[in-house]
Amino acid sequence: MTKPSVPLGLVFSRSGPYAMMAREMEKSALMAVNEVNESHEFDFTFAPHLRDPGGIVPAYHTACDDLIREERVEHIVGCYTSASRKQVIPIVERTERLLWHPARYEGFESSDNVIYVGAAPNHTVVPLVKHMLEHIASDVFCAGSNYVWTWETNRVLREIVTSAGGRILAERLLELGETSVDHIVREIVDRRPPVVFNTLVGESSYVFMRALHAASVRAGLSIPMLSCSLCEPELKLIGSAASVGCITSSAYFESIEGPENRAFVARWKARHGSRSNPSVDGQSTYVCVMLLARAIRRAGSTDVAAVRRAAANHRYDSPQGPVWVDPDNNHCFLTPRLARSVPGCQFEIFWEADAPERPDPYLSNLDLASIGAKLEARDDGPTKRPNHLRVVK
Amino acid sequence: MTKSSPFSVRGRHALVIMRDEREISIVRRQLSRLGMSVTESDPTRLAPPDGPADVIVLDADSIPIKSDSMPAWKSNTPVIALIGTETPSRLKWLLDLQPASFLIKPLRSAGLYTALVVAFDCAQRRFGEAAYVEKLEERIRSRRVVFAAVLQVMRAHALSEDDAFALIRQTAMRHRTTIEQLSAEIIAVGGMPNRTSRTA
Numbered sequence: 055m056t057k058p059s060v061p062l063g064l065v066f067s068r069s070g071p072y073a074m075m076a077r078e079m080e081k082s083a084l085m086a087v088n089e090v091n092e093s094h095e096f097d098f099t100f101a102p103h104l105r106d107p108g109g110i111v112p113a114y115h116t117a118c119d120d121l122i123r124e125e126r127v128e129h130i131v132g133c134y135t136s137a138s139r140k141q142v143i144p145i146v147e148r149t150e151r152l153l154w155h156p157a158r159y160e161g162f163e164s165s166d167n168v169i170y171v172g173a174a175p176n177h178t179v180v181p182l183v184k185h186m187l188e189h190i191a192s193d194v195f196c197a198g199s200n201y202v203w204t205w206e207t208n209r210v211l212r213e214i215v216t217s218a219g220g221r222i223l224a225e226r227l228l229e230l231g232e233t234s235v236d237h238i239v240r241e242i243v244d245r246r247p248p249v250v251f252n253t254l255v256g257e258s259s260y261v262f263m264r265a266l267h268a269a270s271v272r273a274g275l276s277i278p279m280l281s282c283s284l285c286e287p288e289l290k291l292i293g294s295a296a297s298v299g300c301i302t303s304s305a306y307f308e309s310i311e312g313p314e315n316r317a318f319v320a321r322w323k324a325r326h327g328s329r330s331n332p333s334v335d336g337q338s339t340y341v342c343v344m345l346l347a348r349a350i351r352r353a354g355s356t357d358v359a360a361v362r363r364a365a366a367n368h369r370y371d372s373p374q375g376p377v378w379v380d381p382d383n384n385h386c387f388l389t390p391r392l393a394r395s396v397p398g399c400q401f402e403i404f405w406e407a408d409a410p411e412r413p414d415p416y417l418s419n420l421d422l423a424s425i426g427a428k429l430e431a432r433d434d435g436p437t438k439r440p441n442h443l444r445v446v447k
Numbered sequence: 448m449t450k451s452s453p454f455s456v457r458g459r460h461a462l463v464i465m466r467d468e469r470e471i472s473i474v475r476r477q478l479s480r481l482g483m484s485v486t487e488s489d490p491t492r493l494a495p496p497d498g499p500a501d502v503i504v505l506d507a508d509s510i511p512i513k514s515d516s517m518p519a520w521k522s523n524t525p526v527i528a529l530i531g532t533e534t535p536s537r538l539k540w541l542l543d544l545q546p547a548s549f550l551i552k553p554l555r556s557a558g559l560y561t562a563l564v565v566a567f568d569c570a571q572r573r574f575g576e577a578a579y580v581e582k583l584e585e586r587i588r589s590r591r592v593v594f595a596a597v598l599q600v601m602r603a604h605a606l607s608e609d610d611a612f613a614l615i616r617q618t619a620m621r622h623r624t625t626i627e628q629l630s631a632e633i634i635a636v637g638g639m640p641n642r643t644s645r646t647a
Contacts, residue, residue: 112467112468112469115469136532137508140508140531140532140552143553144552144553160534161534162532162533162534162535163533200511200513201511202532202534202536202537205512205513205534205536205537206534206535206536206537208536209534209535209536209539225513227513
């Protein structure tokens, strides 16, 4: 008996400015589809319908409209940028479909017709800035791409840093894709900030990291760098020397211990070659398809309302660890992690949360006062108070 | 600033600064139904086109936050902001423009008329409030003059402060002038001006 087939829309820009990331995501989606189709645990198969909007924002609307009308899909996995997601939301809301969104984003959105599988800002920027304040410095130099991710990430950074008594030394922005980075590198070498916060994306970031590394070596400097987006395939593109030592916040690294990830990486390498590495966005796309498959199985139906209900609070032991959808806001419980990039284009994880953290897309639970208080306690000096003792006045 | 009712939008002129062709067509169609004329401008232009507009319809997502062209959009013309991204960084940028009203994207034909009425009403109120504030500021500026005049009258007529002020107020009313103007005259002539006849 052949299993019934479920049409599945996959919308990734294999061409255009962020084709590299989108190809990783599509590869991961197809890998998950393949695994579902070959598994006896699922009594249906996915029939993937691929669309390539070429990174052109209005083309996302056209692609999804076509998938819904022509291919009759109820579920779409895809989009990378917030601009593309905002094109798709009106259609999925109007036609009551579900978009499964893999990429981390800046938050401040919560559609009933989107399942946000990527990290929310409380998973990425907040732990990174806390680490910076507690272990590196409270004055920071920002370099970023001139678009919504940088604006909002820098705003959160500024809010936390200034409430803890620190300063934003500079905020230098480049247009997306811009690679003239010399003036920023020169300024950093001249001013020698204690830390650089890098929200540049794509080629701008690779060129910047190479140039800053070279200039730092010449000047005998070693300035720590922070990122919320760097991933293993990018470390390779940057080159092994310049990519080392960047402190990165992410819900997924290839080096995560645990049987699910070890098995995932092995399957990845068997499928894509031993020199290929999974990335955070790719892994998240894989998780999207798996969460969807499991919700369909649990609901016994592909109906959007039933699938949404079935996905809520349904734990999946994914490569990145336990993941489940919070029905309050359709974002996911994820485990935030911090890692340092090391030689060999890998990350060494040095911190992870004790348990998956509730998504907070509006950062409404961000407690600035407690971050500042923690720092003040630290500044007490060498006679640091044991933190299990209560102060009695 | 027009004194006409905010509910009558016919004949008014809108400057539309938007990027998305689908949304522009919704705005264009709805404004023409309402009898308004439209000029369209590309958000990437550094300055808005010359010529007066009664309202600006601005797609907030179409202009980068860190943008040199930003000051060019600041004007006294009421702005209707179209909002897609609700991040605080974008909203802060928007607040600096002091939008008179807003619409959430995706746009529909419904809602635009309300946004226009609110924008025109808001602009009218702002205009009235600005004039009122100016009047109050003028009063504050002339307080020193009034105080000096009261002192002068107290000394010249051996009056208490309350009585001196009451005299100035009554005289100002009789002469159909303001306390501030009469005070300026008192200081200029060194005493109560010698007006023998009522002006009325």
